[in-house]
Amino acid sequence: MAKIFDVAVIGGGVVGLAILRRFAMAGLDCVLLERGNDILSGASKGNSALLHTGFDAPPGSLELACMQAGHAEYLAIRERLNLPLVRSGALVVAWSEAERDRLGAIIDQAHANGVADVRPVSPEELGRMEPNLSPGATGAVLVPGEHIIDPWSVPLAYAHQALAHGAEILRRAEVTGGEFAAGLWTLSSLAGPVRARLVINAAGNFGDRVETILRPSPFTIHPRRGQFVVFDKPAAHLVSAIILPVPTERTKGVVLFRTAFGNLAIGPTAEDVDEREVAATDTQTLNRLRERALAMLPALEGVGVNAVYAGLRPATQFKDYVIEAVVPERWITVAGIRSTGLTAALGIARHVEGLYARHFGELPSPPAPIWTPVPNLTEGLPRPYMQGGEIVCHCEWVTRAEINAALAGPLAAGGLDGLKRRTRAMMGRCQGFNCAAHVEAIFREAQRGAP
């Protein structure tokens, strides 16, 4: 335990990984502790994979600032990390007179938030833009800057870049306690004790529990469950833009969106649950989601469902993010990052870096950045099967070489779920009917060979 890290990040979700990347690239000695057997095994595994502009975020909020900084940085770095971008734009569609009456306020808020290209769309223009959309829309708002990204490769790329800059990522490393003495934190974890000069709590759905290591938590996590239904690939060409509902006070509502992998999905629901660990789906809700999708897009009739999933968003009693530095105890809290976390992560990392510089000292002059492009899984960029090789998963055209690569290296898949997220094997229409036994045999083989 001789080593003393500059920064220990608790939580290997997209937010924790973006923070780890930021500090590692700034030249600090960093470690991340993740309780799951792999990164992205909590809130980050079940989101809607959208890159938001913040057009509908609360004006003046920290959430808005982080989203806009995150959106801009993603666009600036994505090509060097081989990360995809589907420039779909979004349409907020009103389906009643009452909803139409609220579109003006949405445009005003977008403009106030600095998203200047947001504009109204008449029902006629909407019909031309999205001819498969059910008739009956009363109006819409176009948000050109809303895009579709890959929810798993993005944080994976952040993790790899952090590793390239010397960071360490510990998995199966649930933090069970910690002590602060003489300017130094000693965290106890299932992977052993870790010493660091600063702790950053990015523990997602467990943020309030981790916070009690420092103090009675000033926030309480009330996990909000979101269920999704993913349709088979023939559905993706039925819409072009992300179709958003007119939001309510409580939730952004159920979204119909293409995925970067060439599917069409609908979700999330917003259900307050007590469960933090695993997100369950239920038949009734899934049926309702499918019906809602069919109502908006009648041509979906007969298209198969490939997957269903649920995620847990770490909501708190506060509307905005809870990000603050506790200076005497050298601790930074990053909590309550809900559905906007994927977009905002890079911006949150910049904000946290700012807190560090203000309260804990100047950052060293950073070394030249190392870029770590990740394998592409999406339809918009070249895929490995195009160059040949043995295809193992025939629905998603995943090659043996891709699977081998995901099972090797310092961030090798920690479980089958992690392997799926890194390769998309078994994520297609047959859900493993054809390849699961083969993929799992390869996985078991790799586990036997692993140290």
Next chain:
Amino acid sequence: MERRDVVIVGGGPAGLSAALRLSQLGIGSVSVLEREPSAGGIPRHCGHLGFGWQSHRRIWTGPQFAARLRHDVEGLDVRTAHTVLGIDGDRLEVQNTDGVFELTAARILLATGTRETPRAPRFVGGTRPSGVMTTGALQAHVYLHHHKPFSRPVIIGSEWVAFSALLTCRHMGIRPVMMIEARDRISAPWPGGLAAGLLFGVRVRTRTRLVAISGRDQVDAVELECDGRTERIPCDGVILSGEFVPEASLLANRPDVMLAGNVHGAVKTSGLCWREGREAAERIARGEA
């Protein structure tokens, strides 16, 4: 660009019997494109008896039948590890170990078979632990990889394939807890239900529906519903059997192709698929659509 008289997509019983018949009838250049490393189709991983009667008047296990089908087409152009990515008119986009190339064919026969409906489209509720799989995936685990994914599963459905699941379980020393069927009676013809009870000691419950699956890493129970009452049954796996859907994604562009075997119609035995492949070959030889 390479041009063939006939390209058969899929090297299972239907595709291979069509290839054999076309060669017997003296049709020029015929290629079978099979995406798996080995031809033979689903019978490759059905380790129990019951294959070969309609085609060869013998009774074999699935792997024996698959081996015989491969033997029948020896010397013909059967290209394994060739994945057809798409069909557009008479052009096929094909992937193999060297990359992606195009092939044209005067006639295309699609014999891509079928698959069972997995968990997601059934909208079963609950968590997503491991140990939930179709019969096909179970058979591949057991017969191709000698792996026992669970020891006390519940079997969902009672079509013939559910009894194939029972045989597969028995082969591996897996003891199913129960077989459930949502309808009033089991779907397979008599004496299937009797066989399940007498031969395998497995309780069969009709009018019973799978509502949810629970467990964090591995399945620990299922929630069943029968006549409005729900019940929790401890188990460590779920076999989702039947509810076959055609493996028809290559029909997305509505290409002008002929179909044979389980890619169309109600699910059939391998023997009937074999016969359909043969009949399709004869229609192609006669120049029929």
